[in-house]
Amino acid sequence: MRVVSVGFPASGVALGGIGTGSIEIRPDGRLYEWLIFNNKPWSGYGEPEFPMGPDDLVFALRARAPGEEPVVRLLQTGIWRDREGLCASYRSCGGCVIDPYHTPWVRGVERIEFDGRPPIARLRYADSAFDELGLCVELEAFSPIIPGNLRSSSLPVAVFRFRLRNISRHRLELALMALSKNPFSSVEGSIPKNRGVQTGEFTGIEFLGEGVSPHHGMYRGSMAMGFVGGADSLASFLVSGERGAVEVIRRVLVDFRGDGVVEGSPDAQGPGELYGVVTRRVSLGPGEEAEVTLVLAWFFPNHVDYKARVLGHYYENMFSSAVEVAGYVSKHVDLLRERVRAFVDAIYDATYPEWIKDLVSSQVSTLAKSTWLTREGVFAVWEGGPGCCGLNTVDVALWGFVGVALLFPDLVRRAVEHIASLILEPGKSPFYEIYALAFPENMRLYRELLARDPSIQHDVEKFRRAVKSIVEKTGRDPRGRVPHLLHGTIDRVDGYDRVDLMPEFLLLVALVYRWTGDVGFLKRLWPRVKEVVDAVLRQHDDAGLKLPYHAPPSG
Numbered sequence: 001m002r003v004v005s006v007g008f009p010a011s012g013v014a015l016g017g018i019g020t021g022s023i024e025i026r027p028d029g030r031l032y033e034w035l036i037f038n039n040k041p042w043s044g045y046g047e048p049e050f051p052m053g054p055d056d057l058v059f060a061l062r063a064r065a066p067g068e069e070p071v072v073r074l075l076q077t078g079i080w081r082d083r084e085g086l087c088a089s090y091r092s093c094g095g096c097v098i099d100p101y102h103t104p105w106v107r108g109v110e111r112i113e114f115d116g117r118p119p120i121a122r123l124r125y126a127d128s129a130f131d132e133l134g135l136c137v138e139l140e141a142f143s144p145i146i147p148g149n150l151r152s153s154s155l156p157v158a159v160f161r162f163r164l165r166n167i168s169r170h171r172l173e174l175a176l177m178a179l180s181k182n183p184f185s186s187v188e189g190s191i192p193k194n195r196g197v198q199t200g201e202f203t204g205i206e207f208l209g210e211g212v213s214p215h216h217g218m219y220r221g222s223m224a225m226g227f228v229g230g231a232d233s234l235a236s237f238l239v240s241g242e243r244g245a246v247e248v249i250r251r252v253l254v255d256f257r258g259d260g261v262v263e264g265s266p267d268a269q270g271p272g273e274l275y276g277v278v279t280r281r282v283s284l285g286p287g288e289e290a291e292v293t294l295v296l297a298w299f300f301p302n303h304v305d306y307k308a309r310v311l312g313h314y315y316e317n318m319f320s321s322a323v324e325v326a327g328y329v330s331k332h333v334d335l336l337r338e339r340v341r342a343f344v345d346a347i348y349d350a351t352y353p354e355w356i357k358d359l360v361s362s363q364v365s366t367l368a369k370s371t372w373l374t375r376e377g378v379f380a381v382w383e384g385g386p387g388c389c390g391l392n393t394v395d396v397a398l399w400g401f402v403g404v405a406l407l408f409p410d411l412v413r414r415a416v417e418h419i420a421s422l423i424l425e426p427g428k429s430p431f432y433e434i435y436a437l438a439f440p441e442n443m444r445l446y447r448e449l450l451a452r453d454p455s456i457q458h459d460v461e462k463f464r465r466a467v468k469s470i471v472e473k474t475g476r477d478p479r480g481r482v483p484h485l486l487h488g489t490i491d492r493v494d495g496y497d498r499v500d501l502m503p504e505f506l507l508l509v510a511l512v513y514r515w516t517g518d519v520g521f522l523k524r525l526w527p528r529v530k531e532v533v534d535a536v537l538r539q540h541d542d543a544g545l546k547l548p549y550h551a552p553p554s555g
Helices: 083-088 128-133 241-259 322-348 354-362 364-369 394-407 409-421 431-436 440-452 454-458 460-474 501-516 519-540
Strands: 013-015 023-025 057-064 071-074 106-108 111-117 120-126 135-142 157-166 172-181 191-199 202-210 222-228 233-239 273-284 289-299 371-373 379-381
Touching: 013 120, 013 135, 013 364, 057 128, 057 135, 057 241, 071 128, 071 241, 111 322, 111 354, 120 322, 128 135, 135 322, 157 172, 157 273, 157 322, 172 241, 172 289, 191 273, 191 322, 202 233, 202 273, 202 322, 222 273, 222 322, 233 241, 241 273, 273 289, 289 322, 322 354, 354 364, 364 371, 379 394, 379 409, 394 409, 394 501, 409 501, 409 519, 431 460, 440 454, 440 460, 454 460, 501 519
Parallel strands: 071 106
Antiparallel strands: 013 023, 057 071, 057 172, 111 120, 120 135, 135 157, 157 289, 172 273, 191 202, 202 222, 222 289, 233 273, 371 379
């Protein structure tokens, strides 16, 4: 028995737009880390939540030469749907979808050659069955992140363009299939619902859910999957339990193997796991090739922060459903693809060594993987990946925003203006009072007041008035301090203690102005700039040397 060894893929290319959440396609051909549902860790701190996993959407290809039995290959490597080792368990009694006793004619491809150039991933599927047929199968997966074009770059979509080439001397009958679980099948109390849709160039299935709690990230959401230019079949299937899913999916594969289509109604709903299938047939003569494009779009507006405020997504300003997104992308897919390719080619046509190009290109994944872009246009980036550290950490932004400014200067402008709105000033309690009392002179006077009137520490308004009067007397005012980071939402600051953040904020303002030449931006920020400069000199230059001490006011 010949075995081709493939390692476990730890990472890949993130597919998705700026602030939309993402899905990651990896070298084994599967889709991981589904972060499109306002789920953790993308949406906030906590244990990861994945309504869909790498087994829940699969691509398959049927190929048949004249007079031969059809070949079916999953366009991925490894074992499919081996949940908790069921396939290797004697108790499963044939409980795995793919095994040599029940479905010997279908398996994953032997090898995948993966070329990741974010936001594009190119996969070439290698299999001895394809070699015997004279068939070349490739995939170009991408999302339209296009410098300077925020509308296209914030589309909640992943595009999969399959290229099929017949290099044999006979005609090949081919068919592509995408099979996906309805993500609402994983939402407790929800009733998943599928319906067939056709809008413009897009034909596919919309995945919905009824009974979703208004507090859930998938509330009012939808996902859509289908082909550009029409489909040959759409079908939905409701299953119960893992054993039921195995039986149903096997029947789907048998049906698909027969003639490249799957019989069934595209509309279905009910409790349990719901699946949707779309297929497309292609006939290729010797030397011919074809491209088949599948679109996966999503629309999940219920991005809610820890205060139960709905932040939403920027894409809501353009669309009202996943079907609308899919229809728009299907209509403009060739232009979007052309512009994404031009962006990637601009990076890789440079004369730098290949490893430098890869490092530069890899940073583009951050735009899809780690960004927020709210309905109102607030832009934020996780410091250490989804759910890690904080959003828009000022010291990290100083170098991290340089690349963003090159591609999307308006996003950096928005982010810096948002940081400026959070600079410390009277009224930002309790931080203002805490940092005011960090000055030893202020704390001494406060203790004197407290000794005369202990009720100050129990009456918030009296406490604030006391601190204000002390600051007016000493002149030791903490206003002008710059926040460190946003703590899992767009306005919760973790603290103002770091001295380095103030000159770093000034450099961020300079970065935006020097790169954009936006005088209006500089005029809007100028009062804040002066306030921060004054704060540095007032709080950290006791020696009067214009060389600020890197220490808090308390010493």
